[in-house]
Each structure stands twice: as C-alpha cells, then as structure tokens.
Amino acid sequence: MKITEFLKHNYRHFNAAALIDAADAYKSHVESGKKMLVSLAGAMSTAELGISFAEMIRQDKVQIISCTGANLEEDLMNLVAHSHYERVPNYRDLTPQQEWDLLEKGLNRVTDTCIPEEEAFRRLQQHIFEIWKEAEENGERYFPHEFMYKLIRSGVLEQYYEIDPKNSWMLAAAEKNLPIIVPGWEDSTMGNIFASYCVKGELKPSTMKSGIEYMTFLADWYKNNAGTEGVGFFQIGGGIAGDFPICVVPMLYQDLEYTDVPFWSYFCQISDSTTSYGSYSGAVPNEKITWGKLDIDTPKFIVESDATIVAPLIFAIVLGQ
Structure with a gap:
C-alpha cells in the first residue's frame, strides 16, 4: 500500500483528518500553478527533514523558503558530520552533571541528538570564513544563505559528505538557486561565529546583508510572484521563521x-503549541485576517501535532508517494 493510500484509509478524524485536508489543499495549490513558501522553525534539519523536503524542492513543490539560521547550517552539519552525531534516547533522564559531560565532549544536545562541535561547527567554520573574507576583500556583500550556497558550490565540503547528498535539502535548494529568507540569522551558531570575527576586527558587519534587506528582497519577490x-x-512550527515572512503582505x-x-492564498501550520491568547504560535489562523495576512476565503489549516511526524507525511501526499 502506498503511503498516501494508507493515510487516506486511516486518517479520517481530528488532527489526522486535518493533515489530509491540509495536504490535499497544498497539492491542489501547487498543481494549479500557484507558488508556495515553506517556513522551517526549530531544529527540523537536525531531525533530518531533508530526507523528504529535498524531494519537495527537486519536484518544484516549494518556490521559496524561510528558515532559522540553525536550520540553514544544521542541514550542512548533518551532511558533513553525520557519523559523529550521538543519539541520547534517555535524554529526559539526564542529570545536570551528565549534560555537563556532553559539553565537555563537545556534544551539543538537541532533544535526543547531539551535534559534534569539532566535526560539524568547526569543519564548516574554517571554510566559510575564507568565503566571508574573500567577499569583504572584494567589496562584496551577500545574504547568509548566499554565502552557504557559495560554500556548497565551491565543492570544498564534498570530501566530508557522510550522507546521501539527495537527502540534503540545502544541496537541493542550491541546485535550484531557491530564494531563502533567514530572519534573525545572528542567533545561529554561524551567526555567532561571524559576530566573533567582527569583535576581533577580522570582518565587518556590513559584509553580511541584514534582516531589513531580507524583508525588502521578500517584498520584491512577492510582488513579482504572487x-x-x-x-x-x-x-512548520512557529517563531520568527514564520512570523517574519508572513508580515510582508500587510507591509506591502x-x-x-x-x-x-x-x-496569502493558502495557510497551514503544524504546531504543538496549545491554542491560547497572546501566543503567536498558538493563535488560530482567523486572527491573521485582522492583521491583513490572510483573506476571508484563504484555505486555513492547523495540524496540532509533532512536525517531525506530520511534515514528512504531508510531503508524501503532495509528492504522490
């Protein structure tokens, strides 16, 4: 039985039915020729969303991405250091001392998965710094994702590949030259590293294009593609990855x-945030009508569940798997 057949046979009510409705509407949206923005919050790259998301990109089911700086870099970290990652299934039971021991080993924990600092962060750092420095010396300025694309296209990371490249959504995006919006990039690991070079006087902040420039870029993109x-x-999730780009419509x-x-002509959020007052992630979609983001008739969906479970299933339906 195909994944789609299984889902449509079993997922008939409640959150399960919302998943089917959202997936069918997504599929209809892109098949009608309209474009789709996908936003990635949290640590979806460390959850290896690339296994399903990269194929969505290759098959033109997404035309622009908004993501946190963490998702931008962590897909590449998984690409070059996968075998050095450590899984901690009993993460709920760790004591503060055990957490400290992981730090001492250079293992930064994201839920049940530890990212190896030396093989992941530092491996990227030594190469991306050269690209940042070259741009600055040439008087050039780029967005964070454009620097990452330069890193990928240089081929310097290929010697480290530890997963099948088809499972990296960043590689798929670079091949398509897909536009990516990365609000708040400064709070990512690479953002912190870039800032440290600025503190030391080795780089200038102006070499990296800013969040305001991302918004103006998105404004032009939306006008030209809507x-x-x-x-x-x-x-997928909440936070700045979703809040930043959705605001471009009321701004325009x-x-x-x-x-x-x-x-915006379709809206779906996968969230485990409890519906509440005063919470962006917990707000129902109708609230966005009052902010000039969604229309009265915009198809609106919320799947209240774990995005690591839901997103690959929705993608499978969209891809006809």
Whole structure:
C-alpha cells in the first residue's frame, strides 16, 4: 500500500483528518500553478527533514523558503558530520552533571541528538570564513544563505559528505538557486561565529546583508510572484521563521499602499503549541485576517501535532508517494 493510500484509509478524524485536508489543499495549490513558501522553525534539519523536503524542492513543490539560521547550517552539519552525531534516547533522564559531560565532549544536545562541535561547527567554520573574507576583500556583500550556497558550490565540503547528498535539502535548494529568507540569522551558531570575527576586527558587519534587506528582497519577490491569486504559506512550527515572512503582505498593502497585492492564498501550520491568547504560535489562523495576512476565503489549516511526524507525511501526499 502506498503511503498516501494508507493515510487516506486511516486518517479520517481530528488532527489526522486535518493533515489530509491540509495536504490535499497544498497539492491542489501547487498543481494549479500557484507558488508556495515553506517556513522551517526549530531544529527540523537536525531531525533530518531533508530526507523528504529535498524531494519537495527537486519536484518544484516549494518556490521559496524561510528558515532559522540553525536550520540553514544544521542541514550542512548533518551532511558533513553525520557519523559523529550521538543519539541520547534517555535524554529526559539526564542529570545536570551528565549534560555537563556532553559539553565537555563537545556534544551539543538537541532533544535526543547531539551535534559534534569539532566535526560539524568547526569543519564548516574554517571554510566559510575564507568565503566571508574573500567577499569583504572584494567589496562584496551577500545574504547568509548566499554565502552557504557559495560554500556548497565551491565543492570544498564534498570530501566530508557522510550522507546521501539527495537527502540534503540545502544541496537541493542550491541546485535550484531557491530564494531563502533567514530572519534573525545572528542567533545561529554561524551567526555567532561571524559576530566573533567582527569583535576581533577580522570582518565587518556590513559584509553580511541584514534582516531589513531580507524583508525588502521578500517584498520584491512577492510582488513579482504572487500574480493575482497570491502565494501559499506552509509553516512548520512557529517563531520568527514564520512570523517574519508572513508580515510582508500587510507591509506591502498597508505601509506601501500597494492595494492590488493579494493576500496569502493558502495557510497551514503544524504546531504543538496549545491554542491560547497572546501566543503567536498558538493563535488560530482567523486572527491573521485582522492583521491583513490572510483573506476571508484563504484555505486555513492547523495540524496540532509533532512536525517531525506530520511534515514528512504531508510531503508524501503532495509528492504522490
């Protein structure tokens, strides 16, 4: 039985039914020729979302990505240091001393998975610094994701590949030259490393394009790609990866007074946040109507579950698997 057949036979009610409805609407959206933004929060790259997400990119089921700086870099870290990762199934039972012991070993824990500092962070650092420095010396400025694309295209990382390259969503995105929005990049590991070079006077902050420049880039992209019906918005998790890009529509409409700009034309969020008042991740989609983000008739879905479980299943339906 195909994955889609299994899901549609068993997933008939509650969150399961919402998953099916959201996936079918996503599929219809892109098959009708409209474009889709996917936002990645949390540590979805360390959860190896690339196994399913890379194929979504290759098959043109996503046209632009918004993600945290962590997701940008952690996909590449998994690519070059996978065998050095350590899984800690009993992470709920760790004592503070055991957590400290992991730090002493250079293992930074994300839930049940430890990222190896030396083989992951530092391996990327030695190569990305050369690309940052070269750009600065040439008087060039780029976005964080553009520097990562340069790193991938240089071929210098190929010697370290430890997973099948087809499972890296960053490689797939680089091949497509897919636009990526990375709000708040500064709080990522690579962002911290870049800032440390600025503190030491070895790099200038201006070499890295800013969040405001990301927003202006996104504004131009949306105007040029929304047509008359708008772009879809598929949000994995909450936080800045979703909140930053969705605001481009009210900015265009209200602040720039482009009154012909269409609202986002599809919206789905996978979230385990409890529906509540005052919480962005816990807000129901209808609240976004009042902010000028979604229209009255925009298809709206929330799947209240774990994105590491839900996202690959939705992608499987969209991909016809």
